[in-house]
Every structure is written in C-alpha cells, then in structure tokens.
Amino acid sequence: MYAVLVALYVLLFPYHPGLRSPNELCRLWQTRALVEYGTLDINRALQDFGYVGDLSVKDGRYYPSKAPLLSFAAVPVYAVLRWWGGGFLYAVPEVPLVFFSRLFLTVLPTLFMLWLVRRFLRAYLSPAVADAVTVTYGLGSLAFSYSLLFMSHQTTAVLLFGGFYALWRLARGEWRERGYLVVGACAGATVAAEYTGALGVLGLVLYAVLTVLWREEPMRARWVRLGRGAALATLGALPFVVGLMLYHQAAFGHPLESGYKHLNDAAYQPWHLGGFLGIRYPDPRAFVLSFFSPLRGLFTLSPFLLLALPGVVVMRREARTSGEMRAHLWLVVALLAGYTYFTSSFSYDSWGWTTGPRHLTGLVPFLLLPVGLLLERLRTGGRLALLGASAALCTASLVFTGAATFVNYIPDDVSNAFLGLAVPLLKDGYLPPSLPQFMGLGNPAAGVLLGLSLLGLAGWVFVRLVWLETRVPGPVPLVAGLAMLAVLLSVQVATVKHHDADRGAVRFLKQQWLVPPGRTVEFWPSPSGS
Template sequence: MNASPAPRGVYAALVALYVLLFPYHPGLRSPNELCRLWQTRALVEYGTLDINRALQDFGYVGDLSVKDGRYYPSKAPLLSFAAVPLYAVMRVAAGGFLHAVREVPLVFFSRLLLTVLPTLLLLRLVRRFLGEYVSPQVADAVTVTYGLGSLAFSYSLLFMSHQTTAVLLFGGFYALWRVARGEWREWGYAVAGACAGATVAAEYTGALGVLGLVLYATLSVVWREEPARARWSRMGRGVGLALLGALPFLVGLMLYHQAAFGHPLESGYKHLNDAAYQPWHLGGFLGIRYPDPRAFALSFFSPLRGLFTLSPFLLLALPGLFLLGREARGRGEWRMHTWLVVALLAGYTYFTSSFSYDSWGWTTGPRHLTGLVPFLLLPVARVLERLRQLERPIWTGVAAALCTASIVITGLATFVNYVPDDVSNVFLGLAMPLLRAGYLPPNVLNLLGLSNPLAGVLLLAPLLGVSGWVFARLVRSEGKRPGASPLVAGGVTLALLLGVQLATVRHDAADRGAVGFLEKVWLVPPGRSLSFWPAP
C-alpha cells in the first residue's frame, strides 16, 4: 500500500514536543549523559581521551571506568565523539575560554542535534515502511504512537545511546529492506554495514540487534528467486560491502579500546570505577547469564518500568507476530519480517531476563530494550489493520485504547524522565503528583520568559490531544463515524488500565520521598523561567 500525506497538525505537535521539551535537572548529575559530555569536553579542551582534567575543571560525574589512574566513560564512545563538533562550535560562539560552554545549553543542544533530530528522521522511515503494508490511517496512528508512547520518546530526550541504537538498527534494516525489494542498488549493503558498525560503537549491547540484521540480510538473499550461483555471488558482494561500511566504526572502536584500556577488545565495563556496579558485568558475556524469572517479569510488567506497562500497545505485537507468520506462507518478504521479529524478540527477551534488573537505574522503562521497539511496530500495525478489515469494532476500540494509554502513560513519564528505583508506580506514584504540584518539565518556552506550570501545560495539551486523535484515527472508518461499540470498548479498556495503575501505586514514604527529592532539584520549579546564559 502506498502512503498518503500525513496529518500535518498531528505531526507538527509531535515535532514540537520533541524539540521544546527539556527534562533535565543539573542537581541530579545525570551520570550516563555527563560522562559522555565530559569526554567531549576533554577531547576539545585538552586533546585527551581520559577525563581526569575535565573532572577537576567541571565537576565529578559517575558511570566511569579507570585504567592506570586515568578515568574514562564506561560507555561506548560514539556519542562522545559525535558531540565534539557541536561543542567546538559552541565554545567559539561563547567566547572560546575554558568555561564558555555551560552545562545546561551543552546538554540541550547535544540532545537536540544528536538524539532528537535522528529520531524525527527515524519516524519518517517508520511511516514509509509501515505505509507499504497497512492503510495510511493505521500507519499514521502507529507511527505517532511509537513517537510519543514508547521508549523512543523517553530516550530521544536524554543524551544516552539507547535511542541512538534504535535509530541505527532500523536505519540498517531499512537499507536492507530497500535492497531486498530492488528499490536500492547493492550499495545499500554498505549503508546497512555502516549502521551496524555505528550501532556497536554507540552501545555494546546493540550487537544483539546487529545479529538480527545479519539474519535478515542472509534470508533476503537465500530466499531470492534466482539461480544458486547468482545468490552466492550476491551474498559475497553484500558481505564485502557491509564490511566496508562497518570497518571505519569497528576499527575506530578497537583503536579507542587499545588507547584507553590496553586491548582492542577490552571495554570500559572491565574497569568500572564503582565496585558496586562490577558484579552486574561479571560472569557470562558482559553480565549476561542464565534467565531470571524476576528480571523477565519486572522488565515487561513492573508498574515502575515494565515495557508493556508503560506502552501497552506493544502487547498487540504478540498476536501480530502470529498473524505475520500466517500471512508469510509462500511470501518471502513476509517470512523475512517474521523471522527478524522472532529473532530480535527472543534475543532481547533473553538479554533483559538474564541481565541484572537492578542495573536499569533511574530511567524510564527497561532502557536496553529501546532498540527492539521499532521492530515490533509492523506486527502491531498488522493487528490493527486486520481488525479494521474484519470490522471488529469492539476489538478495534480495545486496541485503539491501548495506543492512547501508551501515549498518556509514557508521555507523562517522559515529562519526568528520571525515575528513582524505589517508586511504586511511575505514572500515579511519580509523574501525576509532580504534575499536580506544578512541576512540569523544563522547556524552550521557559527560555522565552514563560514560567512553569503554564509553559508545561502548553506542552501537555498537545500530548493529550494527540492521544485522543490516535484513538479517533483508529476507530473511524473512511467516511464513517464510529459507532458506540468501539467507544464503549475503548472506555472500558482505559478504565481497566487505570485500575491496574491504582492497584499498584502505594503513595507510601518512598513515593513521597522521591517526589520531594525531585521537587528540590527541579530545574524550573513553579513560578520560574529559564536562562541559558547568566546575566553579565
């Protein structure tokens, strides 16, 4: 199916939320973000990989590795290096001295250019991809729900590598998909290889997703209707081009490891500075051991960080996978999609079930599953499409309500985006109490002199409006008004989801303490605006 022009107002609201929101609080000393940016500072200011001098000049941060007395971020280095040109330009524009670039604008523009804008480009690819398999109504609704109702929203607004991994993995898949359909020449394999190499350089666990891309690329050649000799020749060229694309990133990563940790295959996780974190990465492969039922259950269903609790629309991917498998009979393209989703879902499920759940720490949702989410969208979309085709209004209303709830729950959680470990429920136990107290997220409107909570309410309104639009988009057939059945079914579903939230929130001392702590460090509390630069 071909895509139709998207509803401009809805996508404009989505872009505005991505660009204007800035959930950041310097008092938290966000370690995952600042350790990367401190290395960016070190590269520009001192020309060093280690951040010893940056720690002295700009303050201590966490998430560090230490080797021979030299400190480095414990993370893969791609984002640190990607921010170097930005930092250099900002330094010159701000006067060119050591402390010219303040922390708040550095974090804001690093997010905007290196995590927000790539995700907005990803959403265009997602919409283009879904539009080939489902109606424009469903493709729009699923794309918007992914953009505002999943981990994509949360981690685009943080300078972390999780959404970067999702962007790179789907970008690599998109290149392979276009090549397999004959829409791109074979140089698309080089694009996919570059995305795969950059994925590993951005986040080591992204290698799980790369394995899925390798499987998809292999199947796209093996199941191709041409002589065996031609298939082997094509595979050889594809491997060569993919390696050519990946090589600069992999060689650069190994050179970085050699310079920082003394061996090309030795990462910072073997030299963690904080002894309390070391057990999480010992044993197995980078801490991946045998599955643990507790880690599995909490990663998917915890009221604090469960993937399906925050984004219940992703539950539709489970029946959608069976639907894809049934539709794949005799159709190579559909079979490739099915096997890719099965492989990625199995791999990421094993990972999140085998790694320490307690290591997710102060984040929105199970962050290492962020790279999986865009690959679940086609099964979700196929379920929604089939329900509309079969004219099942009750189940269509249920599915539409899951999408709406995802945008509301994940959207409000993202307004906070720093989630203490001891909160009972991120939606009712943390986000809603802060919202009621006027603690809305810092945003660009604050820079224009508009104080919170008014500035935050002006961003809350489009979030809620888009969530309602998604529901209406899905339950309405072309040229017809929705009947009572999908509206009632959707209302009942939303009530049940709210009931689950109410049943799991405690409002105990831990919840109140987390809310109180965040209020103390909130960058733009009620009645305040924001300034990037201090007055002379």
Template sequence: MNPGPSQPPPASPHEPPASPAPVRTSRVLWAVLAGLYVLAFPYHPGLRSPNELCRLWQTRALVEYGTLDINQALRDYGYVGDLSVKDGKYYPSKAPLMSFAAVPLYAVLRAAGGGFRYAVPEVPLVFFSRLLLTILPTLAMLWGVRRFLNAYVSPPVADGVTVTYGLGSLAYSYSLLFMSHQATAVLLFGGFYALWRCARGEWRERGYAVAGAFAGATVAAEYTGALGVLGLVLYAALSLLWRPEPLRVRLALLGRAAGLATLGALPFVATLMLYHQAAFGHPLASGYKYLNDAAYQPWHLGGFLGIRYPDPRAFLLSFFSPLRGLFTLSPFLLLALPGLLLMRREGRASREWRTLCWLSAALLAGYTYFTSSFSYDSWGWTTGPRHLTGLVPFLLLPVALVLERLRAGRHPWLLGGAAAVCAVSILITGVLTLINYIPDLVSSALLSLALPLLKAGYLTPTVLSFWGIPQPLAGAPLLLALLALAGWTFVRLGSPEHAWPPRAVLAGGALMAVLLLGAQVPGAAHHAGDQESLRLLKAVWLTPPGKAVSFWPAPPR
C-alpha cells in the same frame, strides 16, 4: 491481504483533484509531534545525570585538552558518575560514539560563547546535544517508520502506529536524553531500512555498504547494540537465500552483500578498537571491565559480559513492573504478539513477509533473553527498561498488522480496545517522559511520582521556560498537545476515513482505557520511598513553580 507494497490506484484524468485538507492535517500533526520533541527539556542539573554527563565530559576533554581521559574535565567542571578507571585515568564506561559525535557541536558552542574554557554552560550543552544528536535523528527516523509501514498497511494505521511509537514508547523517553539507547534504535532501523530497500530491489547493491555503516555505528554507540546487528544479519541472509534464483547466484549475491557491509562497518569498528587500545590497553577491552564504582561491577561479571541464565524476576519486572515494565508503560506493544502469528500466516505465501517475521521474532526472543538474564537493577532511574529501546521499532509492523485486520473486520469492540491501547500508551509513556528521572524507590511511576508532581505544579522544563514564561504555563501546552495526539490516535485508528468512530468502537475503547489505567492502581503503594523521591525531585527541579531560569548563565570567574 496483499503482501506487497500498497499502491494507490491510478487517478482518472476526469476525476477532480484531491482535497488539500489531508495534507494540511498531516502537516499540523507532524508539527505538533515535532514540538513535543523540540520544546520539552526534562533536565535537572542537581541530579548530575551520569549517563549523559560522562559522555559530554569526554567531549569537553577532546576539545579543551585533546585527551581521551577526562581527569582534567572532572577537576574543571565537576565530578560525574558512570566512569571507568585504568592506570589512574578516568573514561566514560560507555561506548564512545556519542562523545565523539558531540565534538563539532561543542566546538561551535565554545566559539559562540567566547572561545574560552568555561564558555559553554551545562544546560545549553545538554540541550543542543540532545536536540541535534538524539531528537532530530529520531524525527527523521519517524519519517522512515511511516514510509515502511505504509508499504504494508493503510495510511491511517501507518500514521497511528508511527505517532504511537513516537510518543508512547521508549523512543520518546530516550530521544529526550543524551544517551545511546534511542540513538542505537535509530541506527538499527537505518541499517534495516537500507537492507529492506535492497531486498525489494529498490536500491542497488551499494545499499549493503550503507547498512554495514549503520551496523558499525550501532556497536560504536552501544555495545549491546550488537544484539540488534545480529538480527539484521539474519534478515539480510534470509532475504538473499530465499530468493528464487539458483543457489550459485544466491550465494554470490550473499558474498557480495557481506563484503559491502563489511566495508561499510569497517571504519566504525576499527575506530572503536583503536579507542579501546588507547584507553584500556586492548582492542577488545571495553570500559565495563574497569568500572570505577565497585557496586556496579557484579552486574558485568559472570556469563558473557554479565549475561547469564534467565531469571524469572528480571523477566517479569522488565516487562510488567509498575515502575518501568515495557508492557506496563507501552501496552500497545502487546499487540505485537498476535501480530507475529499473523505475519507467520502471511509468510506461507510471501517470502517478504516470512523474512520480516523472522526478523521481528528473532529480535524479540534475543532481547527477551538479554533482559531476563541481565541484572534488572541495572536499569535504574530510567523510564522503562532502557536496553530494550532498540527492539521496539521491530515490533511496529506486527502491531500495525493487527490494527489493519481489526479495521477490516467485524469486531468494533476489539478495534476500539486496540485503538485505546495505543492512546493510553501515549498518555502513560508521554507523561513519564516529561519527568524522565524515575528513582528506584518509587512504587508506581505514573501514580506515585508523575501525577503528584504535576498536581504540585512541577511540570517539565521547556524552551518556553527559558523565554521567561513561568510554570505551569510553560509546561501546560505540552501536556495539552500530548492529550490531543492521544485522542487523535484513537480516532485515526478506530474510525473510517474522515468519520467519527462508531459507538461500539467508542465503548470498546472506553472499557479498555479504564482497564489499563485501573491496572496502574494496585502498584501504587504510596510508601516512604515515594515521598522521598518526590522531595528529591522537587528539590532539584530546574523550573519549579514561579522560578525563572537562565538558559545561558554567565560563566564562573
């Protein structure tokens, strides 16, 4: 395989122009993908989503009262969780970037709603905050992911892996929540993309300042994002130190790159430290030191910020639990393991592949250690292990490399199985994302929660619901689109250009799909916790069957 960017051969002036059909197909594909992001709105006010609302309550406080603390917001808009308390003042326990980023949006919504304190209801505030600050950035990131992958693998593989990442991984789950996890993944990938373009000589040195800005914003959005930033530092250092120039030149380049990156990160890091000083009395003291809920405090005690020695239980459940294991919900990521071996082999002859291999391997090792040494129970009520969201983009190239090799090889059964792994990932994670609130009491997220809710007509709330279309009609198009894109991904990855997959590919794919979906069955206990969780979600469901819902209800008197 050519380790450099794949460039199409120059077209002959006598050749006919290419057919516009692939362009039209691509546009339809990305329109359907964007619709699955923009139209879905899995939110239920009755759950009082603490991770989202504590940030938005600080946004309200900044605009309405000009304060960092949210004491008055709690009195005016209701109590929320995930708080820290210092000297009687309450703050979100999270890093502050998302709260501050929503301020201009809230100000515009407030003006549009009449300009008074209760002008912005909760539902439109959550919807537009997700749309502008987590959904649209992820859609932009998918363009960058596709362009990055297309430099190393064929367009069908780049397309298929990008769609699988967009719908079959934690990227989809946390784009549809106003949390920092997918925002952190977007920022980390943005920083990597800048470093990658600089390493290839496609950007000038000022690109390191861009990478530094992304890195600084990452830490300001999520403290654990510092782990991903360390991986980017390693990648930048290796890509410069392994250049063929003399050592003196390489060290000079490294020094300039470090200086530019520091300048880019400085505004975000300095602002974060000023926030810590104002809220918690010290520039290095975060809200996790002053958690309001005593039950959460043990998770962050001992070791370094709660990170201790690895625990086999935390490792196994984080990756293989039927409730929220990373590989259980997104089995296509298992392809990254043999993919790293292929990258290592490519790295023997290519400095570029070697640095990319080190980046992916280092981040996989670092995030694995983190999730194995932190309390597994702290991931609760989420789709998948949420703090691994920043890792996933850096496993895509090894996954794509495996698929590329299988497409070029002589093992159609294996190719069919690998393509099916991607399609099944879209089905499992996509369906769970349309629920997106997974109680800890559930035995199997797919079989014991998602499917029973769907059978009972409790489909995800959508924008169509706000236009008066009742359930299940409002949610059915999203499920159909999800099924269609899962099938498209299998065909795209498992067939030659503009042809149907061969029989052996279809047989291998069918067998793998049966095995993966069958593996979900043993985890489904159907015990009392499952029934209790179903009753709870049905009781708070925003758009139950036959019920109309208002997007912008009248404010309270």
C-alpha cells in the same frame, strides 16, 4: 499532527543539573576533554567541571564506562557552542551543552527515523494505521524517553532501524547494491554507540541472509550476491569497528577490552561479570519486572506493544504466501527472543533512574509492523470492540509514557512511575522544563501547553484508528475503548502505594527541579570563570 509531535520533541527539555545525570554527563565530559585538552581521559574535565558518575579507571586515568560514539559525535556540537560562547574554557554552560547535544544527536535523528518508520509501514498498512502506529511509537514508547536523554539507547534504535531500512529497500530492488555500505555503517556505528547493540546487529544479519537466499534467482547468483553484500557491509562497518578497537587499545590497553572491565565503582562490577557483558542465565524476576513492573515494565508503560504478540500470528499467516513477510517474521521473532533473553538474564537492578527497561529500546521499532498488521486486520474484519480496545492501548501508551518522559528520571524505589511520581509532580506544578520557559513563557502556561498537546495527540490516535473510511463505526469502539482505559487505570491505581519511598522521591525531585513553580532560569548564564 506531525508538527505537534515535532514540537514536543524539540521543545521539551527534561533535565535537572542537580541530579548530575551520570550516563549523560560522563559522555559530555569526554567531549569537553577532547576539545579542551585533546585527551581521551577526563581527569582534567572532572577537576574543571565537577565530578560525574559512570566512570572506568585504568592506570589512574578516568574514562566514561560507555561505548564512545556519542562522546565523539558531540565534539563538533561542543566546538561550535564554545566558539559561540567566546572560545574559552568555561564558555559553554551545562544546560545549553546538554540541550544542543540532545537536539542534534538524539532528537533530530529520531525525527528522521520516524519519517522512515512511516514510509516503511505505509508499504503494508493503510495510511490511517501507519500514521497512528508511527505517532504511538514516537510519543508512547521508549523512543520518546531516550530521544530526550543524551544516552545511547535510542541512538542504537535509530541505527538498527536505519540498517534494516536499507536492507529492506535492497531486498525490494529499490536500492543499488552499494546500499550495503549504509547497512555496514549502521551496524558498526551501533556497536560503537552501545556494546549490547550487537544483539540487534545479529538480527539484521539474519534478515540480510534470508532476503538474499529467498530471492527468485539461481542459487549460485544468490550466493554471489550475498558475498558481495557481506563485503560491502564489512567495508561500511570497518571505520567504526577499527575506531572502537583503537579507542579500547588507547584507553584500556587491549582492542577488545571495554570500560566495563575497569568500572570505578566496585558495587557495579558484579552486574557486568560473567557471560557476555553480564548476560547470564535467565532470571524469572528480571523477566517479569522488565515487562510488567508498574515502575518501568515495557508493557506497563507502553501497553500498545502487547498487540505485537497476536500481531506475530497475523504475520505468520501472511508469511505463508509472501517471502518478504516471512523474512520480516523471522527478524521479529529472533529479536524478540534475543532481547527477551537479554533482559531476563541481565541484572534488573542495574537499569538505574530511567524510564522503562532502557536496553530494550532497540527492540521496539521492530514490533511496530506486527502491531500495525493486527490493527489493520481488526479494522478490515469489522471487529469493532477489539479495535476500540486496541486503540485505547495506543492512547494509554501516549499518556503513561508521555507523563513519565516529562519527568524522565525515575528513582528505583518508586512503586509506580505514572501515579506514584509523574502525576504528583505535575499536579503540584512541577511541569517539564522546556524551551518556551527559557524564552520567557513561564509555568504553568508552557507546561500546560505541552501537556495538552500530548493529550490531544493521544485522542487523535484513538480517533484515527477507529474511524473507518467506509462507514461510521458507531458507539461500540468508543465503549470498548473506555472500558479498556478503565482497566488500565485500575491496574495503575492498584499498583501505586503512595508509601514513604514515593513521597520521598517526589520531594527529592522537587528539590532538584530545573524550573520550579514560580521560578525562571537562564538558558545560557554568564560563566563564573569568564
């Protein structure tokens, strides 16, 4: 089961060079500039390797508008590929650069995170529920989509959960105090990867304070412990924070001034002006579309996350007798409130060609415990109909998000990401590019194999949740699950328009597809500049 999940992560490669993916390439062009020219600006990289978007400009020098961590982290990957390719300027083609940068910096860290997620959930849930929730998160949420893109959103989720995991082990007395260095490093790296990751860091600070102050020891000892922990965490964060400030100083002339103050495209400036990085007062339209839009709503693509809302009620009941669960509850509520305010206050139109509301990626792993607690309560309480319906939400999440991730570049004017874009492309043979294709296994065999693997895991999640170890559950969960799937599919059918924008998006992506039906492509073509 986990082997299939790993295979999907490692083998899938949704990438189409013709789209000139700005969020990814602006970072990798800075990586090229650091290695090839020893510069932070990417002026020469733009000349040598082609223009990309998502840029900032200061005094005639161009930089990525993004936080710089991934650009710097990709330097050793690029350096090794450059050496392997012959050591000259054009030694590394774009496709292998994107593939290996994703593999080492977004895919493998997420797979390690999934191992941590499962270990964490197993402390509170049965193996069946912990396994099912872990797989659903891995393939039915934004984690899947953004692990397969060289963007910072899943990197932020990995770092935030890593910091949380360290705090959790510290609170349980399973790690020594120097574990706060790990917490600080994760927090500092989070901000260096994505500026708005600071929101999640504030949640970790709250959790850290609560887990120390609610310890059963004299108050003076608690404050001493909190002070030492804060000092160690600050020490761990310092290299990343200082490095980020030095980068800002060198690129934009001030340690606290980011690239968003100097965007090259004037049309994007209004999205980032006012408030904090563009976060202003809540807008009902942004709230509704971020969570319920058929194009990229969080709950539309990952309906299993709806279970987190009643799951918070279950957490609250358990928190009455457990200080540990009380700290989890406060963390979940704080992050849910903070991220909801953020997505409701930031311009919805700025999400770009993405799968789901990308800036909510850091929130999702912290909703898994309430989801799991609710599922556990339904299993042990014998509420088989509700259990079947809830399991179907998990299954549907794998199907909806998985299909969208097979495309992973979702135009803004599509009516419905699943039925309006992903399904038409897949039906016409535009299956996701993948490593087996580069190794000689053509379509449809390679794409169908990956698609069947995803559907197989979706079915496995349902069975794992509804199959009770103590007795045969009977037909009730299956009937309830099928009914829930029918409702979810009816919503999908009702919201897809198949209008000109849908058809235009499908036609456009077909023209840009890396490996169209009946075609092959070289993974590492001979460079034109050799």
